Amino acid sequence: MSIEIRNVKKVFPIKNSSIEVLKNVDLKIADGEIITIVGGSGCGKSTLLRIISGLDTATDGEVVIDGKQVDGSSKKDIGVVFQEPRLFPWSTVEKNIEFGITDKLSKEEKKERVKYYIDLVGLTGFEKALPHQLSGGMQQRVNIARSLINEPKALLLDEPFGALDAFTKINLQNEVLKIWEKKKTTLIIVTHDIDEAVYMGNRVVVMSSKPGVVKKVIPVELPRKRNRTGTDFAYIRRQVFAEFFEETEELAEYVI
Numbered sequence: 001m002s003i004e005i006r007n008v009k010k011v012f013p014i015k016n017s018s019i020e021v022l023k024n025v026d027l028k029i030a031d032g033e034i035i036t037i038v039g040g041s042g043c044g045k046s047t048l049l050r051i052i053s054g055l056d057t058a059t060d061g062e063v064v065i066d067g068k069q070v071d072g073s074s075k076k077d078i079g080v081v082f083q084e085p086r087l088f089p090w091s092t093v094e095k096n097i098e099f100g101i102t103d104k105l106s107k108e109e110k111k112e113r114v115k116y117y118i119d120l121v122g123l124t125g126f127e128k129a130l131p132h133q134l135s136g137g138m139q140q141r142v143n144i145a146r147s148l149i150n151e152p153k154a155l156l157l158d159e160p161f162g163a164l165d166a167f168t169k170i171n172l173q174n175e176v177l178k179i180w181e182k183k184k185t186t187l188i189i190v191t192h193d194i195d196e197a198v199y200m201g202n203r204v205v206v207m208s209s210k211p212g213v214v215k216k217v218i219p220v221e222l223p224r225k226r227n228r229t230g231t232d233f234a235y236i237r238r239q240v241f242a243e244f245f246e247e248t249e250e251l252a253e254y255v256i
Contacts, residue, residue, distance in 0.1 A: 001066055001077060001153035001186045003029040003052060008061035010047055021047050023211040025061070032184040036191060036201030038244060044212025045190040049156045052188065053078050065154075079147035083159040085139040087131040093142050094118065094127040100146035117145040120179060137168035144176065154186040162192065169193075173200060177224070194244060198237050199226055206243040216243050 010022040022044040029035050037045050050056035052063050054070050063070040065077070087096045098114050105113065118124055121141040131139055140160060147155060157176075161169040173196060180187055191197050197204045201220050208215040218239050222232055 002031045003027075003154065003186065003188075004064040005029075005048070005052070006062050006064060008048070008051060008058045008063065010044065010051065010056075011059045020211040022051075022058075023213050025212070025214055027205065027214060027217070029186060029188065032186055034180060034187040034189070034200055034202045035205060036189045036197035036203075037205045037207060038191060038194060038197045038240065039207030039212070039215075040209050040244075042212075043207040043209035045207060046158050048212070049080070049158050049188065049190055053080050053156055055080070077153045079150065079152035079155045081140075081144055081147045081155065081157040081160045083162050085131070085143035087139055087142055089131050092128050092130060093123055093134070096131070096142050097145045097149055100149040102150055113149060117148055120148070120182070121145045122175060135168070136164055137172055140164065140172060141175070144179075148179070148183075148185075151183075152185065154188070157187065157189045159190055159192065161196065169196070176200070181224075194237060194240050195228060198233060198240060199228060204236075204240050206240060218243070 005025055005027040008022055008025040009020070011018050011020050021042075025044075025048060027035075037048070039045050047056065051058050052070070088099065091099065094114050097117060098110055101110055101113070118127060121144055123138065123141055123145070126134065126138065131142070134142070144160070160176075161172050164172065176187070177200065179185075187200075189197075189200055198220055204218045204220060206215045206218065207213065218236065220236055222236070227233055
């Protein structure tokens, strides 16, 4: 799925005034590409994802998907993964995943599709487990499987690993990349983690805030099996880092 964001603007009314959250955002995303978006709190990253997904509307501008402007019918082709899994505590892993199915499938087809995505996210053997019996990382795997269950053409991830410990985060980053290798779904990942942005993205979009604009797009011309400690990785990381903190006083306080 190709996605084109054209001059998108978003304004929220506040009492007798208003706040401009996004201003003149332009971005083209190729079919099967992984885009990561970084920026400080309040730069409109999550709002932009909601507009792309059709969960919110732009005040001005448009989002074009595969040549067609986003409308209600676009939602079925886009999956969204939020930071919080938001699982039903009374339902098993397989029932939580099955709940996401909107396609008209027979009982047997549903069963087969749920099994496929449980296997894909590495939860085989936990089909009957309840959410409280799972670790945070496993719950997020359920969340990802539920977002993939309708086989969307694009997957939008809003800080999907932000609440996880470092080890679990790295494992899930690799799992998502394995899924991408198999499915070639277009991915848009919002993150505060610069390492994550460089590790996962084909390009890193750096946004500045008040209002949110695309400050710079940095290509990540590295092979898919990326070495986080390599010099090429570090070079791109420094580029993103410099853009991210260029206009703030946080640079001297940030420990690389």
